[in-house]
Amino acid sequence: FNILGLPTELISHVFSFLSMEDRLRARVNKRLDAIELASKYYVECVLIEEMSLSKFASPSDRNCVGGGVNRDYFQFNILGLPTELISHSFSFMSMEDRLRARVNKRLNDIELKSKYHVERV
Amino acid sequence: RIYPLMRVTLTTSDGASVTVSRQLTKHSGFIEKAITDMAVDDNAVPLSAVAVDVDDATLKLVIEWLTEHRDDALPYPEKTDEERRADDIPAWDQAFVQKWDTKEDQQQTLYAVITAADKLDIKGLLDMTCKTLANKINGKTVEEMREILQLECDFTEEELAEIRKENAWCEN
Incomplete structure (x- = not known):
């Protein structure tokens, strides 16, 4: 399927029906990567766990x-x-x-x- | 107000003409706008001609879909910040798309119908065909996706390594 023939909005619309994992995997070339980076994701919930990185990395590794x-x-x-x-x-x-x-x-x-x-x- | 008996003649990009009921064309934002811009007199019920940038074969498929969906509610419900799913395509629509699977040019047909639905602003058909395409790549590996979408990898080694790193959490 010649997906690159579609305008950016349509590619983004198609990708909006993919799961987040599939959307990340679908970045198979530069244009699709750029489209994905500019797209919104809907996630039902996010679990954020606070943890200290100091145990795992030196200050330089932590940027x-x-x-x-x-x-x-x-x-x-x-x-x-x-x-x-x-x-x-x-x-x-x-x-x-x-x-x-x-x-x-x-x-x-x-x-x-x-x-x-x-x-x- | 829509006059269901009113007929509209659509002229395709390859010169064919198809006359359809206004009951069908009301689902196309593009055709409705074209008719409105013509300032058609409701009482006269004329045969309005609207040029659509879609070929005859594709328009026939679009009309087939519109005929099945002529009683769908309008306006089409817009979904923005919600979960989108591709596994809710109605049975008739699935069978409609599967008919193309027997053709060699199935992908070109899907491409043509997606583009036509976009140009004619038929939101229900656009969503259905986009979901169909999404289902073709859902759950596939990167290599399989690249093959389905016929895309060369144009990343540098460094960029590719970065993407692999970002995707690591969702790979087995």
Whole structure:
């Protein structure tokens, strides 16, 4: 089936009917990978277990550097999200965190174009 | 208001003409918009001609599906932030698609109907055909998916290794 002949929205629509495992496996080439990275997933529930990574990895393995840069043990490919979603996620952060979160050019550009709600100035 | 006795003539991309009831075309957002844009006089019930960018063979399949689904409720229920499942295709629709399985050009037919449903804005048919395609790749290995979708691997070794790492949790 010549799936690449379909427009991106239709490929994304087809993939929306796959399970999460199948969707991840379906990233068999660069275009499908990019489509998947920009897609939403519906999950009925997520179990998040808090645990310390310090037992398992050294600071360098954890990609953790000092100096106040906003990095953490949790890793997430935020640049795979479309700009609106990144901006939406950032809108739930405090102004200080949003300013610190400008850790690369794209995030800096997104933050510069974002609105802030402040209760009082 | 839809006048079920009103007939609409559809002209296909390969020059054929098919006349169908408005009761069927009401499920197509594209055709309904075209008729509305023509500012048709309801009382006159004219034979409106709408050009559709779909070939004759595909349009016949679309009309067959629309005939079966002529009484489906409108507007089509939109599902956004919900779980989507592909195992709920109605029995008639499954049999409709299985008829193509006997043809050598089954994949081309599925491709043509998906594209037609998208162009004509027939949401029910689009969902059904997309689910059919999803079912073809559901539960397959990466290699099987690549074969079904006829795709070359264009990742670098490093990118491929990264994807394998990301997928590790869902592989046996």
